Amino acid sequence: MPKPHVYMISSKKVDLKIVILGAAGTGKTSLLHRYVHKKFYNDYRTTLGAHVMSKNLEVDNTTLRLQIWDMGGQDRFQPMVTSFYKGSDACILTFDVTDAESFESLDYWRKNFLDNLRIPIEGFPIVLLGNKIDLEDRQVSKEKALSWCKERDASYFEVSAKNDVNVDQAFEKLAADAFQRYLESVQSFMTDSFKLTPAEDEPTKKSQCC
Numbered sequence: 001m002p003k004p005h006v007y008m009i010s011s012k013k014v015d016l017k018i019v020i021l022g023a024a025g026t027g028k029t030s031l032l033h034r035y036v037h038k039k040f041y042n043d044y045r046t047t048l049g050a051h052v053m054s055k056n057l058e059v060d061n062t063t064l065r066l067q068i069w070d071m072g073g074q075d076r077f078q079p080m081v082t083s084f085y086k087g088s089d090a091c092i093l094t095f096d097v098t099d100a101e102s103f104e105s106l107d108y109w110r111k112n113f114l115d116n117l118r119i120p121i122e123g124f125p126i127v128l129l130g131n132k133i134d135l136e137d138r139q140v141s142k143e144k145a146l147s148w149c150k151e152r153d154a155s156y157f158e159v160s161a162k163n164d165v166n167v168d169q170a171f172e173k174l175a176a177d178a179f180q181r182y183l184e185s186v187q188s189f190m191t192d193s194f195k196l197t198p199a200e201d202e203p204t205k206k207s208q209c210c
């Protein structure tokens with residue numbers, strides 16, 4: 001298990017880095033605004049590069065300090081945003097349920113993220129958000145999205161940033177998964193350290209030989 005990228009600030013505070021990725025216009029910034037500021041804007045202003053928003057969340061008497069990195073989905077920003085993946089504890093992928101192309105591009109985003117993260121992907125928390133379910137002209141079914149997630153060990157939420165559907169639940173599930181992974185990696189790190197530290201009454205090789 002890799003060394004955790006999250007840092008225990010005190011016994012009750014944990015910092016977690018989350019990135020949100022997906023095709024341009026799928027609603028990444030809107031979902032973040034909805035979650036962090038409880039607001040929605042109809043106008044579209046593409047994210048230039050990357051932007052970070054913070055939010056605290058209480059889980060099991062611990063304050064999770066979420067730093068959520070909103071990555072611009074336009075092609076021109078790709079070389080830049082991939083450099084921000086390092087140290088992530090969890091990833092949100094988004095598509096627009098009324099835009100089949102945004103769904104088709106998910107494998108590109110997932111691979112791009114995991115290739116640049118360079119840590120084992122097993123158990124890495126990933127949540128897929130099918131956004132804009134308030135719209136009528138749907139092109140991607142829930143079943144199709146669920147099947148994509150099943151094959152890639154991701155969780156799925158149908159959401160609407162506009163109507164505030166399932167947004168808090170999705171972020172909370174991802175944060176809880178990332179925290180759980182953090183606890184497991186700390187435990188594994190401590191166990192390894194304990195194994196490496198000889199007990200006080202256990203003779204070391206040096207004292208045995210001379």
Ligand SMILES: Nc1nc2c(ncn2[C@@H]2O[C@H](COP(=O)(O)OP(=O)(O)OP(=O)(O)O)[C@@H](O)[C@H]2O)c(=O)[nH]1
Nearest residue numbers: 024025026027028029030042044046047073161162
């Ligand atoms: N109807 C509807 N529109 C939405 C929803 N979420 C976002 N939008 C609209 O979709 C457009 C794009 O939203 P953004 O949040 O800027 O998309 P983005 O993924 O951040 O785009 P980039 O920054 O270019 O990668 C905006 O006009 C939003 O108002 C939603 O749930 N329902």
Ligand SMILES: [Mg+2]
Nearest residue numbers: 028029046047
């Ligand atoms: Mg944006």
